[in-house]
Amino acid sequence: MNLTIDHQSTIPLHIQVENLLRELIKQPEYQAGKLLPNEMELSRILAISRTTLRQAINKLVYEELLVRKKRLGTKVAHQKMSSKSMNWLSFTQEMEARGVTIKNYELHVSWVFPDEQVANFFDIKPDKKVMKLERLRGNPQEPFVYFVSYFHPRIGLTSDDDFKRPLYEMLEQEHYVVATLSKEEISARTADRFIANKLEIEVDSPILFRKRFVFDQAERPIEYNLGYYKAESFVYTVESKRTP
Amino acid sequence: MNLTIDHQSTIPLHIQVENLLRELIKQPEYQAGKLLPNEMELSRILAISRTTLRQAINKLVYEELLVRKKRLGTKVAHQKMSSKSMNWLSFTQEMEARGVTIKNYELHVSWVFPDEQVANFFDIKPDKKVMKLERLRGNPQEPFVYFVSYFHPRIGLTSDDDFKRPLYEMLEQEHYVVATLSKEEISARTADRFIANKLEIEVDSPILFRKRFVFDQAERPIEYNLGYYKAESFVYTVESKRTP
DNA sequence: TATGTACTTATGTATGTACAAAAACCAAAT
DNA sequence: ATTTGGTTTTTGTACATACATAAGTACATA
Numbered sequence: 001m002n003l004t005i006d007h008q009s010t011i012p013l014h015i016q017v018e019n020l021l022r023e024l025i026k027q028p029e030y031q032a033g034k035l036l037p038n039e040m041e042l043s044r045i046l047a048i049s050r051t052t053l054r055q056a057i058n059k060l061v062y063e064e065l066l067v068r069k070k071r072l073g074t075k076v077a078h079q080k081m082s083s084k085s086m087n088w089l090s091f092t093q094e095m096e097a098r099g100v101t102i103k104n105y106e107l108h109v110s111w112v113f114p115d116e117q118v119a120n121f122f123d124i125k126p127d128k129k130v131m132k133l134e135r136l137r138g139n140p141q142e143p144f145v146y147f148v149s150y151f152h153p154r155i156g157l158t159s160d161d162d163f164k165r166p167l168y169e170m171l172e173q174e175h176y177v178v179a180t181l182s183k184e185e186i187s188a189r190t191a192d193r194f195i196a197n198k199l200e201i202e203v204d205s206p207i208l209f210r211k212r213f214v215f216d217q218a219e220r221p222i223e224y225n226l227g228y229y230k231a232e233s234f235v236y237t238v239e240s241k242r243t244p
Numbered sequence: 245m246n247l248t249i250d251h252q253s254t255i256p257l258h259i260q261v262e263n264l265l266r267e268l269i270k271q272p273e274y275q276a277g278k279l280l281p282n283e284m285e286l287s288r289i290l291a292i293s294r295t296t297l298r299q300a301i302n303k304l305v306y307e308e309l310l311v312r313k314k315r316l317g318t319k320v321a322h323q324k325m326s327s328k329s330m331n332w333l334s335f336t337q338e339m340e341a342r343g344v345t346i347k348n349y350e351l352h353v354s355w356v357f358p359d360e361q362v363a364n365f366f367d368i369k370p371d372k373k374v375m376k377l378e379r380l381r382g383n384p385q386e387p388f389v390y391f392v393s394y395f396h397p398r399i400g401l402t403s404d405d406d407f408k409r410p411l412y413e414m415l416e417q418e419h420y421v422v423a424t425l426s427k428e429e430i431s432a433r434t435a436d437r438f439i440a441n442k443l444e445i446e447v448d449s450p451i452l453f454r455k456r457f458v459f460d461q462a463e464r465p466i467e468y469n470l471g472y473y474k475a476e477s478f479v480y481t482v483e484s485k486r487t488p
Numbered sequence: 489t490a491t492g493t494a495c496t497t498a499t500g501t502a503t504g505t506a507c508a509a510a511a512a513c514c515a516a517a518t
Numbered sequence: 519a520t521t522t523g524g525t526t527t528t529t530g531t532a533c534a535t536a537c538a539t540a541a542g543t544a545c546a547t548a
Binding site: 012014051055070072 | 502510512
Binding site for chain 1: 453
């Protein structure tokens with residue numbers, strides 16, 4: 001990997017440094033809470049000022065990719081695969097940002113008659129077909145989540161749509177639908193035969209089950225989503241603040 | 245409101261400025277995308293350097309409370325979403341609100357040496373004892389959650405404290421500790437013998453496991469909480485909104 | 489009227505410098 | 519053996535300064 005920086009580039013230095021650090025901490029030697037070189041040395045190595053270096057580091061600290069510790073140094077935060085509730089990045093983008101490459105194991109589109117819950121959520125008659133999207137996704141080693149999504153017919157999705165793109169980006173750009181509100185319910189379950197088979201785990205293994213209801217600006221229903229997460233490999237994180 | 249800053253205070257200037265800005269943009273005159281005074285002027289008014297002011301502004305920009313615009317200035321972002329996942333009600337109050345009466349099956353206070361994770365979270369040495377609070381709670385028919393909480397020694401909790409009261413209310417009124425920020429991690433697990441016994445379920449039944457980290461206004465650690473929820477009786481809900 | 493150009497004003501980028509504070513470390517004193 | 523206190527290392531805070539860049543504004547010009 002190239003540990004230098006182009007001072008002539010039009011890209012701001014601190015951005016270059018930020019990207020460099022992002023790459024750096026993806027390397028195997030920095031995975032396990034290892035310390036970065038200290039700021040003085042690192043700024044010397046990169047031939048930039050400590051101030052500029054700190055500007056880049058600060059951003060990654062804010063994203064919780066790095067953790068500072070006085071006298072000790074700055075170390076790589078322990079990375080978990082997690083989903084931040086308020087983060088409106090797509091699943092893939094979210095994971096890539098954390099250094100996890102997402103692989104699609106299966107991707108299947110079909111039109112089905114909605115069951116009672118789905119029909120009820122979309123407020124449509126059960127004889128009106130809806131689009132069903134099934135996706136088995138994970139890291140390059142193994143699948144760790146099985147998604148089932150249903151979309152409201154109003155949106156006008158077709159099989160020609162590119163479901164390999166970030167979903168909400170595609171909806172926004174191709175169908176002018178902006179996902180604005182989501183309600184989620186998270187619970188624990190055991191895997192039935194179908195899910196166990198998909199996720200390559202034993203029947204009755206624990207899974208994290210997430211129902212997600214997505215709405216647009218006008219609070220009209222867009223998506224009804226079920227997610228089955230392999231328990232060991234997934235943690236759902238929530239951050240909340242109280243204002244006095 | 246007081247628009248000045250205490251240069252003699254031990255609180256870092258940029259934190260003071262940050263807090264001041266947070267207050268400022270809550271005022272009615274700054275609600276509707278109004279512009280802040282420009283950086284030069286604001287730094288002059290507050291008698292701080294522009295660098296320090298920018299340090300504070302940057303943080304709020306990162307939190308999407310402020311938006312910078314070249315040549316225009318920095319304006320208040322359109323109202324932020326609030327993730328109301330943790331209700332900031334106490335568990336009991338929360339449940340009572342849903343019409344469930346809470347029964348305490350067990351309540352046990354002890355002083356223990358923290359394990360590595362707890363010591364690390366509180367940032368204390370592992371030979372400093374912390375208070376451990378174990379609670380088995382549920383509805384009148386059956387227990388459905390087992391909580392283990394550790395509290396930072398700084399708070400000064402004793403066995404004499406009344407743990408039957410709503411916890412955060414007690415902390416606030418008796419120990420002047422205000423829980424302001426919480427980070428939670430939710431995952432699925434199976435019950436080991438200990439937990440299965442407590443929750444009166446089979447070993448290896450699925451449980452919802454929640455780690456909760458609670459901080460005060462200054463983001464100092466207060467409580468390290470583990471919750472083991474009987475799967476059938478608990479669903480975690482999250483609502484989040486995006487603003488365009 | 490439309491268009492280009494210089495000016496102005498705000499944020500953006502980058503550096504150098506200085507001292508403070510926390511914590512690990514180590515040695516001396518008890 | 520344990521406490522105490524100083525030393526060192528690393529991040530934390532703060533300032534002054536300089537120039538770059540984007541985007542309005544105003545004015546001259548075709």
